[in-house]
Amino acid sequence: MFDSLKSKLKNVLGKSSSKLDPEKVYEGGDKSVDLPEPEGDVPEAKEEIPIEEEKPISRKEQLKLGKKKKSEPREKDSPMERMVGDSGKKIKDDSLDDLLDELEVILLESDVAYPVVQDIILGVRDNLINKKYGRQYTLEEVVETAVKEAVRDVLKVNVFDFDEWLEEQPKPVVIMFVGINGTGKTTTIAKIAKRLSDKEKSVVIAACDTFRAGAIEQLSIHAERLGVKIVKQGQDADPSAVAFDAIEHAKSKRKDVVLLDTAGRMQTNNNLIDEMKKIARISKPALKVFVGDALAGNDAIEQAKVFDAAIGIDAIVLTKIDTDAKGGAALSIAHTIGKPIAFVSDGQGYDDLQVFDSDWMLDRLFEE
Numbered sequence: 001m002f003d004s005l006k007s008k009l010k011n012v013l014g015k016s017s018s019k020l021d022p023e024k025v026y027e028g029g030d031k032s033v034d035l036p037e038p039e040g041d042v043p044e045a046k047e048e049i050p051i052e053e054e055k056p057i058s059r060k061e062q063l064k065l066g067k068k069k070k071s072e073p074r075e076k077d078s079p080m081e082r083m084v085g086d087s088g089k090k091i092k093d094d095s096l097d098d099l100l101d102e103l104e105v106i107l108l109e110s111d112v113a114y115p116v117v118q119d120i121i122l123g124v125r126d127n128l129i130n131k132k133y134g135r136q137y138t139l140e141e142v143v144e145t146a147v148k149e150a151v152r153d154v155l156k157v158n159v160f161d162f163d164e165w166l167e168e169q170p171k172p173v174v175i176m177f178v179g180i181n182g183t184g185k186t187t188t189i190a191k192i193a194k195r196l197s198d199k200e201k202s203v204v205i206a207a208c209d210t211f212r213a214g215a216i217e218q219l220s221i222h223a224e225r226l227g228v229k230i231v232k233q234g235q236d237a238d239p240s241a242v243a244f245d246a247i248e249h250a251k252s253k254r255k256d257v258v259l260l261d262t263a264g265r266m267q268t269n270n271n272l273i274d275e276m277k278k279i280a281r282i283s284k285p286a287l288k289v290f291v292g293d294a295l296a297g298n299d300a301i302e303q304a305k306v307f308d309a310a311i312g313i314d315a316i317v318l319t320k321i322d323t324d325a326k327g328g329a330a331l332s333i334a335h336t337i338g339k340p341i342a343f344v345s346d347g348q349g350y351d352d353l354q355v356f357d358s359d360w361m362l363d364r365l366f367e368e
Contacts, residue, residue: 084131084142091128091139099143100125113301113332116154120331123150148362154331155358160315160340162355163199166257169286172204172250174258176283177317178276178307179291181264183300184319186215188291188345189259190222191353197226201256206246207232208239208279209263219261226350229255239263239275243283260285273310280311289342291317294329301329301336308337315342318356322346330361 100121107117124146133142166173175192179185186209193203205223209215213235223230231246243260250258260283265272280288290313292300307313318330321344334341341356354360 084128084133089135089139090132091130091142096125096128096143103147107328107331112328113298113336116332116335119154119335120147120150123153151331152358152362154335155361159358160342162315162342165287166201172247172255172258173287174247174260174283174285175287175289176260176262176280176285176311177289177291178262178311178313179264180293180303181212183264183291183293183296184345185264185291186218186222186261187348188317188319188343188353189219189261190226191345191350192343193222193226193228193259194350195353196257197228202254203228204246204250204253204255204258205230206243206258206260208242209261210235210237210239210242211263211265215261215263229253240278240282243279247283258283273306276307276311288312288314289317290315290339291319292329292333294318294321294344295323297328298332301332304333304337304339308339313337313339315340317341317343317345319345322352 103124104117104121107120108114112120124143127146127149128142133139177185177189189205193205196203203226205219205228207216207219207230209219210233216232216235220230220232229249231242231249233242233245239262246258246260249255260279262276262279263272288311290304290307292304294300296303304313304316316333316339318333318341321330330341330344343353344356344361346352346354
């Protein structure tokens with residue numbers, strides 16, 4: 001009865017097999033030099049980075065929790081409101097159990113994080129169990145609509161309006177970007193610089209990834225093409241010194257925004273984490289953005305958790321969304337660390353950056 005829905009879910013939420021390219025992971029020692037610490041009290045970043053594995057619990061325990069959990073009220077005249085009412089065929093436990101088991105397996109195989117899978121499963125069950133649906137609908141149609149609404153609830157975590165937020169900040173606004181090499185972090189910075197320039201904001205880019213000469217050169221090419229100022233030093237310079245110089249330049253020239261690029265060696269590299277903490281202490285960014293690869297699956301989630309524990313992530317940019325036919329990362333990453341997706345990158349051009357919209361992502365997940 002549910003073969004069509006299962007097939008559709010498998011097609012749009014199939015396994016993500018991409019892994020990090022070892023050749024793009026860089027190791028390095030601490031090349032820092034002493035800088036004067038900023039005046040005033042600066043909160044210290046967390047020293048420990050505990051990553052606790054999720055402990056699975058039984059289906060019965062989950063269902064008990066689900067019955068206690070109240071679902072968000074649905075909008076009037078929503079698809080579910082039209083399908084489910086006080087009359088029609090009653091939905092029973094036995095009718096849902098097999099489908100929910102299948103749905104759980106499909107989502108887990110699609111690199112959707114376990115807690116997110118459980119939220120979706122329980123959301124669907126809570127919306128349907130012991131409810132009645134119109135005789136003009138099939139149970140498969142009702143369940144598919146319930147799945148969409150549960151996924152929409154996950155995707156709408158902490159909606160973040162970047163443009164509105166930016167207008168409320170004192171100038172210059174310092175934005176720090178973190179993420180693993182190969183995720184498209186440098187290109188994302190260029191895209192955001194282009195977006196800000198189009199809105200008549202003056203931009204300064206800081207090339208704080210001084211461990212790779214190629215990263216400085218790449219960012220310099222972007223800055224030249226976009227006509228924005230770049231502050232840089234030579235390879236092996238102190239990244240915090242580059243950030244400090246860029247911010248001082250922005251203050252003296254009354255620039256609007258400073259975008260800080262950073263190194264992206266493996267997220268478990270202690271030198272990298274210490275470097276991120278130091279840059280954050282010196283630059284005091286108003287926004288710390290994690291750039292994640294939509295194809296990386298659970299790797300992207302673990303990366304985000306480590307950076308969040310180290311410096312505190314405020315928002316997410318999800319890249320390579322145009323090549324991701326699954327959506328597991330989008331479903332999982334914002335929910336797992338409780339931070340919003342601000343933008344998605346859907347191409348190589350400077351204009352291929354769009355504000356994240358949960359309805360757009362939902363339509364994309366379930367398109368035929």
